[in-house]
Amino acid sequence: MKTERIADSDVRFRRNGNGSRAVVLVHGFLDDQHVWDGVIEELTSQDVETVQLDLAGHGERTEADGPFTLDRLASEVRAVVDSLGKPVVLVGQSLGTLIVELVAATRPERVRGLVLLTPVPLAGTHLPDDVLESFYALGGDPGAQRAARTQLSRGIGEADLDRLGVVGGRMRPDVVRALVDAWNTGHPDGEKPSRYPGPVLVVRGACDTFATAELVERGVLERFGRAETATVDEAGHWAHIERPAAVAALLGAFLAEALPAGITKSGVRAQPWTTAFAGKSADSFAEAFAEEVVLEATTLTRPVEGRDQVKQVMATASGIYESLAFTHEATRGPRTYLEWEATAFGGLRIQGVTVLTKDEDGRIVRAAIHHRPLGAVLRFSVEMRERLRGRIDPTHFHDGDR
Template identity: 65%
Template sequence: MLFVHGFLDDQYVWDGLIGELTTPGVECVTLDLAGSGDRTQATGPFTYDRFAGEVGAVADALGKPFVIVGQSMGSAVAELVAAERPDRALGLVLVTPVPLAGTRQPDEVMDSFRSLGGDGDAQRAVRTRLSTALAEADLDRLVVSGTRIRPETVRDTADCWNDGHPAGERPSRYPGPVLVVRGEDDGFATAELVAQGVTPRFAAPETAVIGRAGHWAHLEQPAVVAGRLDRFLAGVLPAAHAAGWTGAFAEKSADAFSEAFAEDVTLEASALTRPVEGRDLVKNVMAAASTIYDSLVFTQETDNGERSYLEWRATAFGGMQIDGVTVLTKDTAGRIVRAAIHHRPLGVVHRFSAELGRRLAGLLDAEYFHQG
């Protein structure tokens, strides 16, 4: 999960929420946008394109599928990053979001935001007005962080989220799952603003309203927001974990299976007399096996932590029906470390095993296969 903070904040604003997450095997990555946190000496321009380019570079350096979470101004950055990487962005979470097209506030309103740089009292007043349950210690820390930002950076960044990005004038280019989280008492990202400028741009976004929370819902109610994120993750991670496996069956190639496997993957199957170990061997076995089927359809999928359970129905040998269950065990990076494949009925298992042995002659010894 990649977290993007909002206006006047820094990467540490997510610490409390991250500590409340319970989804196993998820790496959480936070960062400072240019001009904020530990990067206050960065020079402009402070634009959405610059922010999205830098956050996107972090996502690319991670080299893994990711869910990206952004708050307020950071939600717009998160959408731009996800839209450029739809193949790896498993989900997009927008917390108290501002419209990507901008808030378009008049100058008399924006001048109060543009002038916040270095003014601790004014920043405290704004945060107090826009929050409901912000603890005093959190408020103090946010004010310290916000007043470190240079006045010219504050001015330019305020104009950034007010003016918006041209992509916000169109439906979002991100096609994946979206969760929009709003604080019930948020006086900035109001229900009207979100309903008019955020949610209509996505095909079928999930929405959540957090009670007793304002614009910093992730700080005001971290356990509640984390629970909502855990439920969102439960919906997007199972498909991601098994996608490499089901996609490889569609392609029927060793390379496609290789991408889904960890280096030390182990394959066990009712069509094998002993396990096959190591990515190179396993990918070739699976590629050969996939070509034996005349058809194969995955009918059910269930995820339980590190394991995915796939039910499937196939035909082979000119129409003989094969039913089965596959159990996939993944590591923290989502790579398959163990695959257990159970075929039925027994007669088809023996015939399938013998045919697999014939196709893999020279790669695996005959002792790996049933000879019935």
């Protein structure tokens, strides 16, 4: 286990394990990073690194300056995700669910899945004034916090209630009030369908009287195109503390789908190109390319040239695939031929062949990617155009209006 810090900030995050994939766990209102310890102990997924942090105003950061807005909190988690350099699944609880969705929407090529535990609608809860006042009053009152946790949970033990009382009791009343306003008011993005296109798992505690089934259905599920749901029995709003083994089992199953350990079939060697697709980041692709690499593809109207440009295109393209596996390989001289099959856009099947030409140092100097069928090619190209808008000249891609 090690602790790292985001440069020029007080954001520190704890890393446990050395996996090629990561799970970033974001706590909720009045809590700290240690609420995930029980889930991590029960998590049996192999080759997965777990990452925890205290949000501004919480845990070891009670002296942090404001503003305590959703955008500010999301920017901190986004910086952690960017620093990891590997594919991730984001897990958030309560307040944390708003934050992880905002991060995922801006990092679709890196974030392979979202787990929203006892979620709050991104559009906010919009509680009546009298109820809102009761949440404001939690600031600086550990006894009131304990009563609220007991009311909204089914099985938090006395030891956990004691520890959380200390954690929440240290939070400044002004911070508590600002955070209540943040999750009650919500974010403008919550008024429209989610911008995150990847897989989502929404988990409720069966006895949760805050994130009720109606609230989750109306305010959360309807905004996602491909969300699955699960319920943890005998648990309330803090299901990860009340039933850590059950939450870990759900998370482990989701990880197996969203972060597969490998994407090469028998007979296909792991190599920089396939490893980069598993990593789905610009940096991982950059390591495979020569400086003057040229990318050609059926999804491109003309080649993209240069490492900086090509790595952005490939990282974005890899993020569109829901699944991808390299099935066959052949090599002749400097060229490697890789046959592959994938899914995207809610299960649409895509197949293709990639031809890689390498220099004497083994770096890729030319990549030619051939996709089929045509309908998938055109849709993929239009999606790339939108995701790379402002970074790559859009004339490289098909214009869906033509």
